[in-house]
Amino acid sequence: MGIIELKNVSLSFEEQQILFELSMDFWEGHIHAVVGPNGAGKSTLAHTIMGLPDYRSHSGDILFDGKSIKELSIDERAKLGITLAWQEPARFNGIKVREFIRRAADKSSGTKSPEEVMNMLGLDPGRYLDRDVDTTLSGGERKRIELASIVAMHPKVVLMDEPDSGVDIDAIQSIFHVLEWLKDHGTTVIMITHSGEVLKHADHAFLLCNGALVDKGTVEQLSSYFERKCVPCTHKNVPDEEALV
Amino acid sequence: MSKQSAQTQTAIDRLLSTINMHSHSFDDGTAHVEIHGNQVLNTTLVPGLKVEAQETSRGVDVDILVEAGTVIEQPVYFCFGMLENGLQHIRMNVRFGTRAKAHFISHCSFSNATQVEHIMDANIHLEPGAEYRYFERHVHSMDSGIKVIPKAKVQLDESSRFATEFELIKGRVGLIDIDYEAECGPHSVLELLSRISGRQDDVIKIREAGNLYGEYSRGVLTSNIAVRNQAQAVIYNELTATAEGAVGHVDCNEIVQDEAQAKAIPIVDVRHPKAHVTHEAAIGSVDSKQLQTLMSRGLSEDEAVEMIIQGLLRK
Numbered sequence: 211m212g213i214i215e216l217k218n219v220s221l222s223f224e225e226q227q228i229l230f231e232l233s234m235d236f237w238e239g240h241i242h243a244v245v246g247p248n249g250a251g252k253s254t255l256a257h258t259i260m261g262l263p264d265y266r267s268h269s270g271d272i273l274f275d276g277k278s279i280k281e282l283s284i285d286e287r288a289k290l291g292i293t294l295a296w297q298e299p300a301r302f303n304g305i306k307v308r309e310f311i312r313r314a315a316d317k318s319s320g321t322k323s324p325e326e327v328m329n330m331l332g333l334d335p336g337r338y339l340d341r342d343v344d345t346t347l348s349g350g351e352r353k354r355i356e357l358a359s360i361v362a363m364h365p366k367v368v369l370m371d372e373p374d375s376g377v378d379i380d381a382i383q384s385i386f387h388v389l390e391w392l393k394d395h396g397t398t399v400i401m402i403t404h405s406g407e408v409l410k411h412a413d414h415a416f417l418l419c420n421g422a423l424v425d426k427g428t429v430e431q432l433s434s435y436f437e438r439k440c441v442p443c444t445h446k447n448v449p450d451e452e453a454l455v
Numbered sequence: 456m457s458k459q460s461a462q463t464q465t466a467i468d469r470l471l472s473t474i475n476m477h478s479h480s481f482d483d484g485t486a487h488v489e490i491h492g493n494q495v496l497n498t499t500l501v502p503g504l505k506v507e508a509q510e511t512s513r514g515v516d517v518d519i520l521v522e523a524g525t526v527i528e529q530p531v532y533f534c535f536g537m538l539e540n541g542l543q544h545i546r547m548n549v550r551f552g553t554r555a556k557a558h559f560i561s562h563c564s565f566s567n568a569t570q571v572e573h574i575m576d577a578n579i580h581l582e583p584g585a586e587y588r589y590f591e592r593h594v595h596s597m598d599s600g601i602k603v604i605p606k607a608k609v610q611l612d613e614s615s616r617f618a619t620e621f622e623l624i625k626g627r628v629g630l631i632d633i634d635y636e637a638e639c640g641p642h643s644v645l646e647l648l649s650r651i652s653g654r655q656d657d658v659i660k661i662r663e664a665g666n667l668y669g670e671y672s673r674g675v676l677t678s679n680i681a682v683r684n685q686a687q688a689v690i691y692n693e694l695t696a697t698a699e700g701a702v703g704h705v706d707c708n709e710i711v712q713d714e715a716q717a718k719a720i721p722i723v724d725v726r727h728p729k730a731h732v733t734h735e736a737a738i739g740s741v742d743s744k745q746l747q748t749l750m751s752r753g754l755s756e757d758e759a760v761e762m763i764i765q766g767l768l769r770k
Contacts (some may be wrong), residue, residue, distance in 0.1 A: 260747075260751055262747055263743075263747075283750070284750040284751050285750040285751075285753055285754060285759075287751075288751050288752060288753040288754075289753050292751075293751045293752060293753075294747075296744070296748065300742065300744040300748045301745075302745055302763070302766055303708075303766055303770045304766030304767055304768065304769035304770035305762065305763075305766040305769075313749070313752060314752035314753070317752055317753030318752075318753060342766075342770075356748075359752060
């Protein structure tokens with residue numbers, strides 16, 4: 211039994227089906243990668259698990275620690291220890307980095323100070339903590355600050371949507387360091403990625419295509435996806451029966 | 456200490472306590488002026504700063520001069536207040552001499568009163584090279600009977616700078632009706648910023664107009680407003696550019712919650728091919744990604760909305 215379990219989760223927007231009867235287990239304290247081409251439903255999957263308002267009308271069920279969280283709001287899920295790092299983090303006018311990190315820690319069991327988590331992400335606290343989380347920061351800086359807030363929160367489950375996007379080569383090492391830290395401290399990581407390099411840090415991988423789970427297994431097994439980049443297939447939003455796991 | 460001066464000192468301390476200050480908050484080198492209703496309680500000045508205040512039946516007439524070449528390093532504090540109900544009409548003439556520089560911090564405290572009308576009519580003249588930074592913070596009670604009507608006409612001579620920041624984020628607005636007009640000479644800089652939070656049936660009206668008639672003059676008008684419940688806000692920001700190199704920007708951000716209403720009416724009037732004025736307005740509910748990010752850290756929806764609004768109002 212995983213800490214997060216999906217039971218036949220399907221989701222449609224305006225009569226178009228986006229997720230097809232997904233059943234997936236995410237094991238506690240492991241790093242899981244979800245890979246697949248653009249439009250496969252990877253981010254939708256993360257948003258659905260987090261319970262974002264537009265993604266609540268799914269069928270099937272989502273369990274956390276064996277109990278359904280289908281009816282829970284975002285903050286109720288967060289209070290259980292589930293959180294989300296966006297592919298493109300939000301900008302906050304007038305909110306300092308220090309406050310942004312501290313508020314995440316205040317609502318959780320996290321014990322690390324803003325200074326400590328910034329150092330973990332390779333960001334000089336003296337240079338960043340009193341700046342606003344706004345457009346004066348680059349996308350990569352905001353990405354790392356968002357991860358700093360997540361480390362401060364010390365969640366049980368973190369959904370990471372493309373943790374490396376917009377981050378330069380030097381900074382990516384600090385993100386890998388955070389992934390290992392989260393795993394070592396019992397956090398389950400579910401990360402959406404297009405990067406073979408990021409995939410190497412996962413324990414398990416799932417391959418989505420057109421909203422359906424088409425493969426799962428070890429990182430080595432799923433690495434072939436990156437070599438073949440998903441062999442062109444004929445289905446479009448209606449996966450071939452034989453493609454479904 | 457005479458009986459009268461003891462009473463005055465008590466009145467000053469009562470007034471300053473409403474803004475969490477005390478007469479001992481100021482060191483010897485800091486100028487400060489306290490006005491309660493139509494009474495001038497205190498004027499403590501520094502070299503180069505002249506303040507003449509005349510009590511009238513409706514309020515106070517104040518003439519302020521910062522002499523040419525004077526640079527006042529410490530902020531100059533003004534406290535206008537009314538601890539009881541009534542009218543306070545301040546007529547103010549401010550003149551900064553050539554290359555004079557000062558930063559004024561003004562607190563307007565109506566934290567105990569329930570029915571107050573505070574009218575400010577100001578004429579401000581900045582001579583060449585002068586620099587006047589003016590921060591005005593209002594502290595109101597939670598009653599809706601407060602009316603604040605500040606009007607100012609500002610003349611910026613060549614290479615002068617006027618930067619003002621108006622803040623009303625604690626207590627009820629009641630009615631606020633701001634009307635600032637500025638004439639901007641060559642190479643002058645105008646910056647007007649308002650940060651106001653309205654709730655229940657508060658009414659916020661802002662009209663700010665800058666005429667960039669001087670070559671290479673610059674103007675930025677910024678309004679950051681949050682309204683909730685049934686509060687209403689109407690913001691008119693107007694920049695006219697008629698000279699070569701004049702550059703301006705109008706920026707209006709309004710967060711609207713509940714049944715509140717907000718309007719932004721930016722007017723950009725450019726009459727020279729080498730002038731450039733832009734405007735930007737964002738009005739609406741709290742940004743959903745901001746909200747969802749904070750909620751995914753465990754904040755309730757109300758806590759997240761409040762944090763976002765306070766951020767906007769601090770900006």
